[in-house]
Amino acid sequence: xxxxxxxxxxxxxxxxxxxxxxxxxxxxxxxxxxxxxxxxxxxxxxxxxxxxxxxxxxxxxxxxxxxxxxxxxxxxxxxxxxxxxxxxxxxxxxxxxxxxxxxxxxxxxxxxxxxxxxxxxxxxxxxxxxxxxxxxxxxxxxxxxxxxxxxxxxxxxxxxxxxxxxxxxxxxxxxxxxxxxxxxxx
Amino acid sequence: xxxxxxxxxxxxxxxxxxxxxxxxxxxxxxxxxxxxxxxxxxxxxxxxxxxxxxxxxxxxxxxxxxxxxxxxxxxxxxxxxxxxxxxxxxxxxxxxxxxxxxxxxxxxxxxxxxxxxxxxxxxxxxxxxxxxxxxxxxxxxxxxxxxxxxxxxxxxxxxxxxxxxxxxxxxxxxxxxxxxxxxxxxxxxxxxxxxxxxxxxxxxxxxxxxxxxxxxxxxxxxxxxxxxxxxxxxxxxxxxxxxxxxxxxxxxxxxxxxxxxxxxxxxxxxxxx
Numbered sequence: 001x002x003x004x005x006x007x008x009x010x011x012x013x014x015x016x017x018x019x020x021x022x023x024x025x026x027x028x029x030x031x032x033x034x035x036x037x038x039x040x041x042x043x044x045x046x047x048x049x050x051x052x053x054x055x056x057x058x059x060x061x062x063x064x065x066x067x068x069x070x071x072x073x074x075x076x077x078x079x080x081x082x083x084x085x086x087x088x089x090x091x092x093x094x095x096x097x098x099x100x101x102x103x104x105x106x107x108x109x110x111x112x113x114x115x116x117x118x119x120x121x122x123x124x125x126x127x128x129x130x131x132x133x134x135x136x137x138x139x140x141x142x143x144x145x146x147x148x149x150x151x152x153x154x155x156x157x158x159x160x161x162x163x164x165x166x167x168x169x170x171x172x173x174x175x176x177x178x179x180x181x182x183x184x185x186x
Numbered sequence: 187x188x189x190x191x192x193x194x195x196x197x198x199x200x201x202x203x204x205x206x207x208x209x210x211x212x213x214x215x216x217x218x219x220x221x222x223x224x225x226x227x228x229x230x231x232x233x234x235x236x237x238x239x240x241x242x243x244x245x246x247x248x249x250x251x252x253x254x255x256x257x258x259x260x261x262x263x264x265x266x267x268x269x270x271x272x273x274x275x276x277x278x279x280x281x282x283x284x285x286x287x288x289x290x291x292x293x294x295x296x297x298x299x300x301x302x303x304x305x306x307x308x309x310x311x312x313x314x315x316x317x318x319x320x321x322x323x324x325x326x327x328x329x330x331x332x333x334x335x336x337x338x339x340x341x342x343x344x345x346x347x348x349x350x351x352x353x354x355x356x357x358x359x360x361x362x363x364x365x366x367x368x369x370x371x372x373x374x375x376x377x378x379x380x381x382x383x384x385x386x387x388x389x390x391x392x393x394x395x396x397x398x399x400x401x402x403x404x405x406x407x408x409x410x411x412x413x414x415x416x417x418x419x420x421x422x423x424x425x426x427x428x429x430x431x432x433x434x435x436x437x438x439x440x441x442x443x444x445x446x447x448x449x450x451x452x453x454x455x456x457x458x459x
Contacts, residue, residue: 015244016242027254104299156293157284157292158252158283159253162250165249165282167352168345
């Protein structure tokens with residue numbers, strides 16, 4: 001795999017995530033316990049060797065934060081997702097979580113790619129970005145959580161889906177996880 | 187008198203000027219909050235969803251407002267033949283709620299995506315020129331005024347889009363109600379005539395009967411002659427220059443007034459389809 005994923009999340013309370021959680025609960029009747037939101041950047045490299053492109057993490061993050069162009073370092077936190085896919089890698093206690101990546105079109109950002117190439121000289125083939133939604137559900141039924149998240153990911157009509165409009169956006173479930181140690185953590 | 191509800195969502199910001207334009211067109215217009223009791227909506231003959239940033243465009247422009255229960259009341263009113271007009275953010279709400287184009291009512295069939303042209307992307311604000319395509323409903327009440335209507339546009343997500351065959355079908359059905367055109371009324375030649383890269387230069391899309399209209403530009407910002415810039419090309423710019431210094435003339439109707447007048451005239455036809 002010749003890709004690096006950078007997750008940019010707001011530090012602390014995210015009003016947009018909270019509004020979305022409220023809409024999902026109150027307007028769509030979804031039993032979501034919590035919603036998180038961030039921007040997921042996916043850098044695809046020309047070079048196939050992971051050791052080579054891993055070294056580009058620091059320069060890319062510096063470029064993203066430079067003059068607040070893509071990341072406001074006073075407000076946002078950056079995290080490189082380096083674990084094995086599919087994401088996510090952590091679940092809420094006693095519950096389950098599903099990550100959905102919503103991109104406009106295929107998410108390709110040519111302007112950002114030019115910017116990162118110019119700032120870092122990284123051998124980038126392409127840069128994609130989109131909103132990463134993490135929906136948390138009660139219970140540890142992973143299939144049910146995944147099914148509810150898939151329903152929520154794509155807007156098909158009133159009371160049916162919210163996070164993406166399929167005529168302009170693409171929603172991809174990146175991963176789902178449940179808390180398998182709920183008894184021990186209680 | 188035709189009673190029109192101008193629906194104010196959290197984040198709407200054009201409701202006052204929309205009311206003023208409707209009143210100038212002969213309606214009794216009232217700002218009604220989105221969370222008014224369900225029975226309140228039955229008091230009105232027509233509904234307008236004004237521009238703004240409902241719910242701060244969170245998730246996506248119009249997406250959350252479209253899920254609100256008030257849209258059930260508006261959809262029921264539309265089913266009963268009451269005209270509905272969505273302007274800018276109101277248009278985004280109607281599209282996200284599946285009221286427009288409404289081929290399968292309640293289903294989201296198109297999107298209003300981020301502006302994207304080879305020359306411009308992102309928020310754009312300037313005067314554009316619209317022409318009505320022939321069709322029923324509101325357009326039938328426009329008359330010759332529909333040939334060329336200048337008005338401001340101001341949005342970041344106004345690009346009507348879907349698979350090309352969807353817009354071919356909508357064009358065949360006559361549901362592309364308004365299109366962007368060049369200042370002389372000829373076909374739009376890309377940006378800035380078409381300010382957002384909209385499919386088939388679509389500025390406004392309607393339901394099959396032409397009674398529910400989603401329009402991206404702002405007719406309430408050209409409802410009076412004084413709102414028209416003197417340098418605007420064409421007949422309306424000429425009228426504006428001729429009225430310079432004449433307060434009474436400047437307070438007369440601007441090009442956008444015709445759209446509100448047509449909307450009120452349509453509402454006066456009651457539930458007739």
